Structures are given as structure tokens and as C-alpha cells.
Amino acid sequence: MSADREREMFQSGDPEGESGEESEGPAPGRIGEMSDENCLLKKLEISVSEAEKRSGKNAVSMQETYTAYLIETRALDGQSELQNSPLDSLWRRYSEFELLRNYLCVSYPYVVVPPLPEKRAEFVWHKLSADNMDPDFVERRRIGLENFLLRVASHPALSHDDVFHAFLNQESGWKELLNEAGLQLKADSRLKSLNATFRVKNPDKRFTELKHYSDELQSVISHLLRVRARVADRLYGVYKVHGNYGRVFSEWSAIEREMGDGLQSAGAEYASLYSMMILVEEEHYSGIKPEQQYLFYAEALRAVCRKHELMQYDLEMSALDLQSKKQQCEELATGTVRTFSLKGMTSKLFGQETPEQREAKMKLLEEQIEEGEEQLKSHNVESREFVRDAWQEVERFKEQKNRDLKEALISYAVMQISMCKKGIQVWSNAKECFSKM
Amino acid sequence: MSGSSTPKSLPTSGQQSLHDIKHPLSCSPSAEDDAAGENGAVIIESPSPDLPNTEPSSLADKDLSLPNGTPADTSSPASSSSLLNRLQLDDDLDGETRDLFVTVDDPKKHVCTMETYITYRVSTKTTRTEFDLPEYSIRRRYQDFDWLRNKLEETQPTHFIPPLPEKFVVKGVVDRFSEEFVETRRKALDKFLKRIADHPVLSFNEHFNVFLTAKDLNSHKKQGITLLSKMGESVRYVTSGYKLRNRPVEFATITDYLDTFQLKLGTIDRIAQRIIKEEVEYLMELREYGPVYSTWSGLERELNEPLEGVSACVGNCSTALEELTEDMSEDFLPVIREYMLYSESMKTVLKKRDQVQAEYEAKAEAAALKREERSTVPTDVEKCQDKVECFNADLKADMDRWQNNKRQDFRQLLMGMADKNIQYYEKCLTAWESIIPLLQDKQEPK
Numbered sequence: 018m019s020a021d022r023e024r025e026m027f028q029s030g031d032p033e034g035e036s037g038e039e040s041e042g043p044a045p046g047r048i049g050e051m052s053d054e055n056c057l058l059k060k061l062e063i064s065v066s067e068a069e070k071r072s073g074k075n076a077v078s079m080q081e082t083y084t085a086y087l088i089e090t091r092a093l094d095g096q097s098e099l100q101n102s103p104l105d106s107l108w109r110r111y112s113e114f115e116l117l118r119n120y121l122c123v124s125y126p127y128v129v130v131p132p133l134p135e136k137r138a139e140f141v142w143h144k145l146s147a148d149n150m151d152p153d154f155v156e157r158r159r160i161g162l163e164n165f166l167l168r169v170a171s172h173p174a175l176s177h178d179d180v181f182h183a184f185l186n187q188e189s190g191w192k193e194l195l196n197e198a199g200l201q202l203k204a205d206s207r208l209k210s211l212n213a214t215f216r217v218k219n220p221d222k223r224f225t226e227l228k229h230y231s232d233e234l235q236s237v238i239s240h241l242l243r244v245r246a247r248v249a250d251r252l253y254g255v256y257k258v259h260g261n262y263g264r265v266f267s268e269w270s271a272i273e274r275e276m277g278d279g280l281q282s283a284g285a286e287y288a289s290l291y292s293m294m295i296l297v298e299e300e301h302y303s304g305i306k307p308e309q310q311y312l313f314y315a316e317a318l319r320a321v322c323r324k325h326e327l328m329q330y331d332l333e334m335s336a337l338d339l340q341s342k343k344q345q346c347e348e349l350a351t352g353t354v355r356t357f358s359l360k361g362m363t364s365k366l367f368g369q370e371t372p373e374q375r376e377a378k379m380k381l382l383e384e385q386i387e388e389g390e391e392q393l394k395s396h397n398v399e400s401r402e403f404v405r406d407a408w409q410e411v412e413r414f415k416e417q418k419n420r421d422l423k424e425a426l427i428s429y430a431v432m433q434i435s436m437c438k439k440g441i442q443v444w445s446n447a448k449e450c451f452s453k454m
Numbered sequence: 455m456s457g458s459s460t461p462k463s464l465p466t467s468g469q470q471s472l473h474d475i476k477h478p479l480s481c482s483p484s485a486e487d488d489a490a491g492e493n494g495a496v497i498i499e500s501p502s503p504d505l506p507n508t509e510p511s512s513l514a515d516k517d518l519s520l521p522n523g524t525p526a527d528t529s530s531p532a533s534s535s536s537l538l539n540r541l542q543l544d545d546d547l548d549g550e551t552r553d554l555f556v557t558v559d560d561p562k563k564h565v566c567t568m569e570t571y572i573t574y575r576v577s578t579k580t581t582r583t584e585f586d587l588p589e590y591s592i593r594r595r596y597q598d599f600d601w602l603r604n605k606l607e608e609t610q611p612t613h614f615i616p617p618l619p620e621k622f623v624v625k626g627v628v629d630r631f632s633e634e635f636v637e638t639r640r641k642a643l644d645k646f647l648k649r650i651a652d653h654p655v656l657s658f659n660e661h662f663n664v665f666l667t668a669k670d671l672n673s674h675k676k677q678g679i680t681l682l683s684k685m686g687e688s689v690r691y692v693t694s695g696y697k698l699r700n701r702p703v704e705f706a707t708i709t710d711y712l713d714t715f716q717l718k719l720g721t722i723d724r725i726a727q728r729i730i731k732e733e734v735e736y737l738m739e740l741r742e743y744g745p746v747y748s749t750w751s752g753l754e755r756e757l758n759e760p761l762e763g764v765s766a767c768v769g770n771c772s773t774a775l776e777e778l779t780e781d782m783s784e785d786f787l788p789v790i791r792e793y794m795l796y797s798e799s800m801k802t803v804l805k806k807r808d809q810v811q812a813e814y815e816a817k818a819e820a821a822a823l824k825r826e827e828r829s830t831v832p833t834d835v836e837k838c839q840d841k842v843e844c845f846n847a848d849l850k851a852d853m854d855r856w857q858n859n860k861r862q863d864f865r866q867l868l869m870g871m872a873d874k875n876i877q878y879y880e881k882c883l884t885a886w887e888s889i890i891p892l893l894q895d896k897q898e899p900k
Contacts, residue, residue, distance in 0.1 A: 230753060237750045244743045251736035258732055261725045269718040272711055276861055283868070419756050426760055427893045430767075433886040440879035448872035454865045 057176035127407035131168035132313030134161025235315035263288025279454035339389035617795030744768035814838035
């Protein structure tokens with residue numbers, strides 16, 4: 018499956034111009050340029066502004082409850098390609114986002130497609146409910162979906178996709194467009210069974226490494242998130258118990274004369290400030306964490322690797338096929354059987370074929386070989402292009418990842434710093450109270 | 455022991471005389487022992503001005519034990535002692551006039567065929583004339599401290615005796631010979647002796663002197679086996695359902711106070727224990743958390759440094775937390791426990807006071823019935839009244855002292871706790887702040 022063909026089919030832009038640009042061969046700066054100049058986000062403001070609980074009948078007439086999200090778009094300048102769009106806001110539900118993402122994954126196999134927020138609450142802090150209808154969960158998902166749209170819209174290739182545009186501004190026509198594209202999807206149904214490993218003879222080392230990396234990234238991030246949730250739980254416990262000092266100190270102060278005031282005010286310090294620290298922690302942990310996004314990004318990375326494997330497999334299969342046909346052809350021409358085969362057996366058993374028969378067979382084989390060579394060539398080209406595009410994409414992804422994770426680490430450190438400062442404040446105030454006892 | 459507790463010179467200070475005045479309520483068995491031993495002999499010889507504890511007072515007056523004194527006489531030691539308390543309190547604040555310093559240190563394990571035990575070195579420095587030498591250093595084990603405390607309870611029934619650490623560890627899992635346990639106990643024993651040494655009355659107790667100086671304590675211990683229930687008589691009045699008529703509001707308030715105080719300390723103790731538990735669990739998670747960043751840094755070439763930084767930072771925070779938790783369980787909890795035990799033993803003393811008062815009231819009542827016949831109040835009743843008054847005066851003085859000590863102790867304890875926590879947060883703050891530049895420097899070139 019060729020990425021270029023893909024783009025011709027779905028890109029709104031001029032196919033001629035696209036292909037012309039492509040034929041120039043590897044253009045390292047291409048993706049960067051595109052994201053700078055033609056990025057959709059420059060022309061369109063996208064937000065998922067609301068979530069609403071709805072209930073309706075599904076495909077099999079079963080009553081179901083779901084959450085719909087309001088997507089609002091606003092053109093930033095007059096010359097927007099979405100100028101004529103009839104709607105600037107519409108509702109989509111999570112499953113539609115899933116459809117869009119699947120479509121993008123199949124259509125742009127070399128792209129590390131931005132992940133959707135989790136389907137079900139995972140690695141969340143105990144304080145947050147894992148219920149899909151829980152307002153906190155819905156809110157986090159709303160932010161996650163918005164992030165997804167923004168990332169797609171800022172992607173050099175994905176942001177120009179027609180189906181994506183339709184998703185943003187066509188209430189009804191979108192599904193039809195998707196179904197048309199669905200023909201293409203079917204061709205790639207094999208991708209669905211990608212979990213099975215293809216036995217690739219000559220795997221690309223870089224992709225093997227990348228796959229290895231995404232596996233490890235996924236395991237380390239999920240471990241991290243799990244432990245971090247436990248750490249947060251414990252810390253919450255520590256704060257909570259400290260808050261109890263507040264009560265007991267103020268109770269105790271009631272029976273003391275000289276110490277009374279000091280205890281009373283220290284108690285109040287504990288109670289108020291520890292509850293503040295708990296709030297800070299809650300706020301921090303209820304938000305969406307970039308680390309969590311990268312957990313899903315790891316999956317997207319792996320998908321690219323698998324697609325490459327599949328492509329490599331196709332390539333190797335056609336090379337193998339071609340080779341065996343060439344061998345048959347040679348055998349027929351020389352009349353020798355180099356390898357012990359069923360064919361050799363049959364020819365021995367049933368005697369030599371007539372020259373006419375051989376001629377016809379040769380001809381057929383030669384045609385097939387020609388076809389096979391053609392196919393191999395196209396596979397090779399396809400594969401090269403894929404590797405080139407995918408690698409650019411991966412580089413782009415890495416850059417984005419390093420940036421995001423650094424930001425995440427900074428915000429985590431900043432949160433820790435503010436907690437430490439609060440801690441110092443609580444205890445300094447308490448000390449002040451105690452010193453007056 | 456070579457006449458260790460014998461005051462060789464004439465007592466000159468008020469404290470000196472206090473030492474010699476056997477409290478009217480103190481039990482006589484000790485006096486008997488002393489009289490029998492060379493110690494007692496010396497005391498008799500000693501030229502103390504008002505020598506109360508001579509033989510006659512012993513057996514016959516066991517419970518009444520007011521040595522042929524007049525009411526005027528009895529009230530004076532009490533009031534002087536309370537005055538002295540106040541003086542002593544003021545002294546404590548500058549700590550200059552202290553003349554008895556006791557420390558407990560250097561625990562050693564002894565393994566014998568029969569038992570294994572720990573001894574502690576008890577070192578004394580003093581300028582007091584009751585001591586032959588200015589310095590002593592002897593080794594004592596827990597049961598010796600226990601003996602001392604029992605003796606003090608026996609001979610100073612009207613005073614609050616500081617508590618000893620619990621004999622048995624509450625949660626039997628603790629190793630009795632572990633370093634932490636021994637150290638915690640050492641601190642508690644040290645505190646116990648220091649409290650006695652600073653007490654204006656208890657520090658002059660002869661058993662305390664023996665405890666601090668005697669080479670062989672066992673010979674002294676054997677002398678005091680006459681186990682007589684001192685308060686046996688008084689208990690009768692209480693257990694027979696006698697209700698005090700005029701229980702002073704003051705003491706009722708103290709008892710109520712101690713009940714609540716103990717309750718609140720219990721809560722604080724539980725909270726502190728839970729905090730420690732939560733912190734230990736938090737620590738365990740942190741110990742796992744840090745290395746995850748390390749593992750991750752192995753995957754990321756460009757983020758290697760910041761991720762390692764975060765990992766090290768989490769490590770630093772866990773070390774700081776571990777220190778905090780240790781401080782809490784080694785310094786904070788024992789003080790809370792000491793005060794809980796203190797309150798418990800104080801309540802016992804308060805009950806004894808009630809018993810003494812009950813005895814007095816019962817006798818006074820009986821006397822009142824007879825008064826119609828005999829117009830004079832029997833000396834017996836008078837003695838009881840004196841006893842109650844003495845008891846009350848001693849307790850009030852001790853309570854004032856105790857309140858003051860408690861305030862200072864808790865002020866110090868709570869401020870210390872605050873300091874430890876501030877230090878902990880400051881360490882964490884430094885650790886987290888140190889990784890910010892690591893993250894920012896890397897970001898700028900991009």
C-alpha cells in the first residue's frame with residue numbers, strides 16, 4: 018500500500034503538485050516546512066468544549082448511554098479552506114474518534130498517529146472514580162480528545178486529510194466519506210491481524226530497535242504510572258493523618274492554661290494547611306499526564322513498526338516467489354532438476370512433456386516473472402518510501418516526545434517544589450505557635 | 455558500700471535539712487533498715503538539728519508516723535518544701551545552682567548462664583555534702599531502677615515519682631537487645647534519673663543516694679524486703695465505699711485534667727504512630743519509584759540526564775524521609791509515652807491522697823461522735839489531719855513543678871518535631887530545585 022497513492026486519494030490539495038514534490042526524492046525538511054506553513058492549526062482554532070451525557074438506541078436497538086463531546090472550530094482568517102463550512106460546532110462521541118483514528122492509522126501507515134485518551138480509567142489515583150460516566154473521567158477524556166485533535170491538526174500530513182476535515186465540520190456526510198475510504202481499509206484488513214508476527218528474514222535493524230524501544234517505553238511508563246499512583250496514595254495518607262493533629266491539638270488546648278493558645282493555633286495551622294496540600298495534590302493528579310499519553314504513543318510507534326514488518330514481509334515474499342519462478346523457468350529451459358521436488362518426481366513418472374507444452378509453460382512463467390519483477394520493484398519503492406517517511410516521522414515524534422517529557426518533568430518538579438514550600442510553611446507556622454507555649 | 459549516704463558535715467542549707475526531715479508520711483520500714491544497717495547508725499549520729507527518724511517512730515507509729523510533732527511543726531516542712539519547689543524551679547531555668555548531675559550511658563550486654571541482660575553506666579557529679587566523693591560511676595540494670603522507683607514510692611508517697619519505661623515492650627515482637635530498643639530505654643532511664651536529681655525532695659532520698667553510689671546494690675535490696683502495705687489501713691476506708699465529704703476541688707480538677715491529658719496524649723501517640731506507618735509505606739513506594747526513572751533514562755539518550763536527576767532526587771527525598779521517620783520514633787514517641795506513664799502514676803498518688811483524706815474524715819467523724827463525752831479532739835485525728843495537709847501541700851508543689859516541666863518539655867518536643875519536618879521539606883526542596891536547571895538547559899538549544 019503506497020503512502021503516495023493514499024495521499025492522492027484523500028488529500029484535498031492538488032495531486033499533481035504533491036506527486037511532483039514526492040518525486041524529488043527524500044526531502045528532509047519537507048515535514049517541517051509543511052507543519053510550519055500549511056499547518057491547519059494556523060488557520061483553524063479547534064476545541065472540544067463540552068461533554069454531554071446522552072442516551073439513545075444503538076445499531077441493534079439496544080438502549081445505551083454515552084457521552085458526546087462538542088467540537089468547536091473557528092476559522093482564524095478569511096482564506097481558510099473551511100470557509101464554507103456550514104457548522105462551526107458539532108457533537109461526536111468517543112467511538113467516532115476511534116473510527117477516525119483507525120482510519121488515520123491505516124491511511125498513513127508511516128505516521129505515529131497521536132493516541133486517544135484511554136478508553137477506561139487506568140493508573141488513576143484512588144480518589145478518582147474509574148467509572149466512565151464519572152464527571153472527572155469525562156473531563157479528563159474531554160481534555161484528552163482535544164489534545165488528540167490538536168495533535169492531528171498540527172501534523173504535517175494528517176492535518177490535510179479530507180476525512181479529518183469532514184470529521185471536524187460535517188455533521189452527517191462524514192460517515193459516507195469514511196465508508197468510501199473503507200474500501201481501502203478492507204484491503205488492509207491484514208493489519209488487524211498484525212498481532213501475529215511475520216517471519217521477516219531481513220528485518221530493518223532500526224525498526225527492530227524502535228520496536229524494542231516502544232516495548233520498553235510502554236513497560237517503563239506503565240510501571241512509572243503505577244508506582245506514582247501508589248506514591249500519591251501514600252503521600253495523601255501521610256497528609257491526611259497529619260491533619261488529625263489539628264483536631265487533637267485544639268482539643269488538648271482546651272485543658273491547658275499556658276500552653277493552650279499555642280496548641281490551639283498550631284492545631285489550626287495543621288488543619289488548614291494540610292488540607293491545602295491535599296487539594297494541591299488532588300489537583301495535580303486529576304489532570305492528564307503527558308507520561309500517560311506516551312504510554313499510548315508507544316502503541317502507535319509499535320503499529321508503525323508492525324506495518325513496516327508487514328511491508329518487509331510482502332517484499333520478501335514476492336522476492337521469494339520471483340526466485341522460485343525463475344528457477345522453474347531455468348529448469349524448464351535446461352531440462353535439469355536441481356532440487357528434488359514433487360515436480361521432478363512427476364516429470365520422471367509421467368515422462369517428458371511435449372515441447373509445445375513446455376513452450377507454453379515457459380511463456381507463462383516468463384510473464385509471471387516479468388509481473389513479479391514489476392511487483393518486486395514496486396514493493397521495493399514502496400518500502401523505501403515507507404522507511405524514509407516513517408523515519409522522518411519517528412524523528413519528529415522523538416523531538417516532540419523529548420519536549421513534552423521535559424515539560425512534564427518540569428511541571429512535576431514544580432509541583433513537588435510548591436508542596437515542599439507548603440510543608441515548610443506549615444511547620445514554620447506551627448513552630449512559631451509552639452515557641453509561644 | 456562504705457557509708458556512702460552519710461552526710462559528714464553539718465547541713466547548712468535548707469535543702470539539707472529537708473533531706474534529714476523524714477516526711478511525716480514516709481514509711482518506716484526503710485527507717486528500720488537504716489537503723490539496723492550501718493547507714494542508719496550514722497544518721498543517728500549525724501548532728502542534724504531536727505532528727506525525726508529515730509527508732510521510736512518506727513513500729514508504733516507506722517501509719518501515723520508523725521514524729522511527736524505539733525501541728526505547727528508539720529506545716530512548716532510542707533510549706534518550706536513548696537517554697538523550695540518554687541525556688542528550685544527558678545533555679546532550673548538558669549540551671550546554675552544545680553548541684554547534682556546524673557547521666558545514664560554506655561549500655562552493655564551481659565550474658566550469664568542464667569540470663570542475659572543489659573547494664574547501663576550511671577555517672578554522678580555533685581557538690582552535695584551527702585556524697586563522699588564528687589563523682590561516682592556505677593553500672594545498673596533495669597531491675598535496679600525498678601527497685602529505686604519502688605523505694606521512692608514507698609518512702610515518698612506524697613510525691614509524684616517520675617515513671618520508668620515500660621518493663622515489657624508493648625508489641626512483644628521487638629528485640630529486647632536490639633540497639634534501638636536499648637537506646638530508647640537508655641534515654642528513658644536517663645530522663646528518669648534526671649527528673650529525680652532535679653527534684654527538691656526526691657533528690658535527697660537516701661535510696662537515690664544508695665542507687666547512685668553503692669558498689670553492690672544487692673545487699674541494700676535484700677534489706678528492704680519487709681513488704682508491708684503502707685496504705686493498707688487507708689484502703690479500707692475507700693474500698694468500704696466511703697465517700698469523701700470535702701474532696702478539694704483542686705484535686706478533682708487535677709484528676710480530671712490528667713484523664714483528659716492522658717487521653718489526648720494517647721490520641722497523639724496513635725496519630726504519630728500512624729504517620730510513621732504511612733511514612734514508612736510511602737518510603738517503600740519512593741524506593742521503588744526512583745529507580746523507575748533510572749530505568750527510563752537508560753532508554754532515552756537525550757533525556758538521560760534529567761531522568762537520572764529525577765531518580766537521584768527521589769532518592770534524596772527518601773533518605774530525608776527515612777531520617778525524619780527515625781527521629782519521630784526515637785525522639786518523639788518516647789516522650790509522649792513517658793508523659794502517659796507519668797500521668798498514670800500521678801493518678802495513683804492522687805488516689806492515695808484520697809485514701810488518706812478518707813482516713814482522716816472517718817476518724818474525725820468517729821471523734822465527733824465521741825466529742826460530746828470527751829471534749830478534746832484526740833491526737834490521732836489531729837495527726838491524720840496533718841497528714842492530709844502535708845499530702846496536699848506536697849502534691850500542689852509537685853503539680854506546679856510538673857506543669858512547668860511539662861510545658862517546657864512539650865515546647866521543646868513540638869518545636870523539635872517542627873524543626874525536623876522543616877529540615878525534611880528543605881532537603882526535598884533543594885533536591886527538586888536542583889533538577890530544574892537540568893531540564894531547562896537542555897531545552898534551550900531546541
